[in-house]
Structure formats: C-alpha cells, structure tokens
Amino acid sequence: MQLVIDRLWDGSPALPAERITLDLRARGGALEIGVDAPYHGDPPPPSPPGSTPGLWNFEVVELFLHAPADRYLELEFGPHGHCLALQLDGVRHVVATVEIAFVAEPPAHGRWRGRAVVPPDLLPPGLARCNAHGIHGLGAARRYLSALPAGGTRPDFHRPDVTAPLDPALLRELSLGT
Template sequence: MARLTIAATWDGEAVPAEERAELALERVAEGLSVSSDSLHHGDALPEAPPGETPGLWNYEVLELFIAGPDGRYLEFEWGPAGHYLGLQLRAYREVESRFAALGMRVETRGARVHAQFLLPNGQLPPWPWTLNAYAIHGVGKTRRFLAAYPVGGPGISEPDFHRLSCFRPAPLGLKPTG
C-alpha cells in the first residue's frame, strides 16, 4: 500500500491540515484500488447525474495521474457526489480514450468525503510509474489548486497538472506481479 497526501498548493505552499486530502493506493489482482479522504467544501455540483462527467475539473474534485515510461499516462478525477472522469492520454494533453473505474463508491460523513474505486489493469500504464495527485475546490478568487507534489517552478504562473516532470516515482509496492 502507498499513501499520497495532497498537502500543498500547486506551487508548494503548505495548506492547513483540515484542507489536506489523503489517497491510499493498493495493488490488487484486478488493478489498482484507490481510496480517498478529503474535506467536503460544499461547492456546486455538476448538473449531470453521478457517473462519467466531462469537464469535472471545473468543480470540486480530486485527481490522480499515473504516468508510464513511454510518456503515456492516465488521469482519473472524482467528485464528492460520485461524478468521475477517466482519461487515457498518449502524450501531453492528448486524450486517446475515456474509461470508467469499477465499483465507484462515494460517501460523505460530516465534513469529510470518502471515496473508493478500482482502476482496472487494462487502463494502467506500463511499469515503472510516476504519479501525482491534486485537489481543486472553491470558485472565482477563492479557487484553490492543491498538489501532492508541487507543479510550479521558474516562469510558471498557473497550475499545469500535466507536467509529468513534477511527478514522483511510485513505490515498488504498487508494481504489478507476474
């Protein structure tokens, strides 16, 4: 099992403990099991029913990116009411296809949102992986972009979550067996 903590703004400023989000990643026979715990900010929800929702990054959302050694990567986003979006990308921002996670469950307990789902083996990039995770919430001037591993740097004035150079190696415990 591996844990990713989203504990800073996109450019590296620490955020208060209650604003942080925690992801637990576990390799299972069918793929990668993902669980998350995050603060529910109460932002407006998409008008679409829960399920696949294009443009989800415009709402309160968590995002997990997993990149393989060949430049291909996946982006999976999920919101506090069961909306999600899975994208396979062949290169920087070049969407190849969409996919769904299996067993998506989202539950709000008090001010916290807990989610769990499975990213199937067939959607995961080849090993070794690098990864990053993000949380987005708020509207207008109060919109916040948080990252497990900051994506800022010299000359960077806005967040770009597709900066694979800012991803970090995945722990060996997530390596596929066999």
C-alpha cells in the same frame, strides 16, 4: 502506498483542513484507490453520478499515473459520486475516455470518502510514477492543491516531470514490474 496532498500548486502550504489522502493498493490485479478528502460544499456537476466530462471544473481530487513517453492515466473523483478516467498519449493529448468503478460516500462531518477500482488493462504500460491534486472553490476563491507542486505562473497538473515513483511493492502486486 499513501499520497498526501497538503501543498498548493505553487509549493506554499495548504490549510490543515484542506489535507487530502489517497491510499493506493493492488487488489485482485486491479488498482484500488481510496480517497479521504475535505468536503468544501461546492455545487455538484449538473449530471448524475458516474463518468462526467469536465469534472475538473468542480470540486475534485485527481490522480495522474505516469509511464514513459508521456503516456498516463488521469483519474478524477468528486464528492457526489462523479468520476472521470482519461488515457493520454502525450501531454494533454486524450486518446480515450474509459470507465472505472467509483463510489463516494455522502459527505459527513466535513469530509468525504470514495473508492475506485481501475482494471489493470487501463493502466499505462510501464507505469512507474504519479502525482495527485485537489481543486475546490469558486471564482477567485478557487484553490489548486498538489502532492508534488510544480510551481510556475499558474496551476498545471499535466507535468510528467513533476512526479514521484510509485511504490515498487505496489507495482509488483499489480504485475507491472519495478
């Protein structure tokens, strides 16, 4: 399954050079996520690569995986190898920070690529829907992009009502049903 982030949070088109692609596939019972994103050159977080609290404050690609009753997994990936995985039960109610495997290739030719593996036990029960986002830029030049824009008066990515169904074949391969 492929997700394309090519709109701003309010629904207006993003610049062609801002287009982000996420590839989702099942592999060995786990969810594998491939990231292909433009590299904007924002400063990296001041911590070593790996799980990084507050990663949304930096250049990042985000994937929200939703299940019923507002249970979801928020996954964040940065171009310098930083990541963050949060399990939520209720909108913005974090119940756990969990570890996932994530590797990013060094940015080259204005783009970066990464690959994450999410074990099946970290996926929310009843997983069915998703949305994806990208954030980059500093200060007033900060840009918020979405695969499925929510609109509103400001960017808000914690919107279980603004999601798309995950591919039933992907869910079957993950042994999660349809």
